[in-house]
Amino acid sequence: MNEMTKIETTLKDWETDQEVRWCPGCGDYAILKAVQRTLPQLGANPSNTCFISGIGCSSRFPYYMETYGFHTIHGRAPAIATGVKLANPDLDVWLVTGDGDGLSIGGNHMLHVLRRNVNMQIMLFNNEIYGLTKGQASPTSRVGTRSPSTPIGSYDRPANPCAFALGAGARFIGRGFDVSKNLPDVLKAAHAHQGAAFIEIFQNCIVYNKDVFDDFAAPKGAGDRQLWLEHGKPMLFGDPKTGFEKGIALDRDALELKVVDATEENWEEAGVLVHDATNRSVAHMLIEMPFGPFPMALGVLYDDPRPTFEAAVADERARATVGKQANLAKLLGSGQTWTVDDKEGHTTD
Incomplete structure (x- = not known):
């Protein structure tokens, strides 16, 4: 597969003439702008970019990107995107889905697009509700969520998208939220990764699940509730203006994470972990880290590339055709054939 040829574009080059139709205040607007701002910084080419979506509020995305796009059917976007990537491995493929559509x-x-490691960016917008179909509980809705399908409160234990992705074999897992200024950095890291890059984006549904992420996403006091991970940097959180106040360390007896008091000056003495994005075990602990006693882990949680699916398919095709010439007539006449004589003695092969 060829390296992407970088070109100069602006945000306007990625905007379509379509009216953006989400509910006023929907977090999808912020995600759309984040993507449209990020692609010019990557040097991406609209004519070599393809956005593929399933069904749901998030799946309107291809209409608003001045690229190739495909609004497919419910839940099947990964299969379509895999076919697109195999047909043209040089295309820059982005898959857009939601917590209902994707999970x-x-x-x-x-599961299969992740385990196969097809080279694409997968953005899963998680608003913990079915927004398009009028507010039913989704696979990620919290216990107790009241909705038309769970009028006295959901009793299902919610799915954890990043845990699902890790268990399915994803080699890149990132997290962000709609209005975060750091979301473009996560998108850039996902794009740089060769393979299936899974990004969970917490997205506010203004109508059916308003402000459900304010417990960690609200601006006031956000430093105490958000752990932004950066490879090679200590896991510190708190107010950066005061040098942080806390960090994440490993309780070696219990083999689990813990919060410790720490600053930029004494983090090593406090035992604060340095983020190693290639460490799958620590990534799993960060993904499952319960919010409340711990901050929400955001940024690039895991990044450990391996050969991609389409590269393996291309290699297989090359090996299978060595020394062979395409001959359809010979193929059709080979193998098990037979002759049928009709009553007049005419022969048909």
């Missing part, structure tokens, strides 16, 4: 009817397809 309910599409859970099986999502």
Whole structure:
């Protein structure tokens, strides 16, 4: 596969003439602008970029990107995107899905695109609700969520998208939220990764699940509730203006994470972990880290590339055709054939 040829574009080059139609205040607007601002910084080419979506509020995305796009069917976007990537490995493929589309009817397809490691960026917008179909509980809805389908409160234990991705074999897992200024950095890291890059984006549904992420995403006091991970940097959180106040360390007896008091000056003495994005075990602990006693882990949680699916397919095709010439007539006449004589003695092969 060829390296992407970088070109100069602006945000306007990625905007379509379509009216953006989400509910006023929807977090999808912020994600759309984040993507449209990020692609010029990557040097991406609209004519070599393809956005593929399933069904849901998030799946309107291809209409608003001045690129190639495909609004597919419920849950099947990963299968379509895999076919697109195999047909043209040089295309820059972005898959857009939601927590319902990607983890309910599409859970099986999502599993296979991740385990196969097809080279694309997968953005899963998680608003913990079915927004398009009027507010039913989704696979990620919290216990107790009241909705038309769970009028006295959901009792299902919610799915953890990043844990699902890690278990399915994803080699890149990132997290961000709609209005975060750091979301473009996560998108850039995902794009740089060769393979299936899974990004969970917490997204506010202004109508059916308003402000459900304010417990960690609200601006006031955010430093105490957000752990932004950066490879090679200590896991510190708190107010950066005061040198942070806390960090994440490993309780070696219990083999689990813990919060410790720490600053930029004494973090080593406090035992604060340095983030190693290639460490799958620590990534799993960060993903499962319970919010409340711990901050929400955001940024690039895991990044450890391996050969991609389409590269393996191309290699297989090359090996299978060595020394062979394409001859359809010979192929059709080979193998098990037979002759049928009709009553007049005419022969048909």
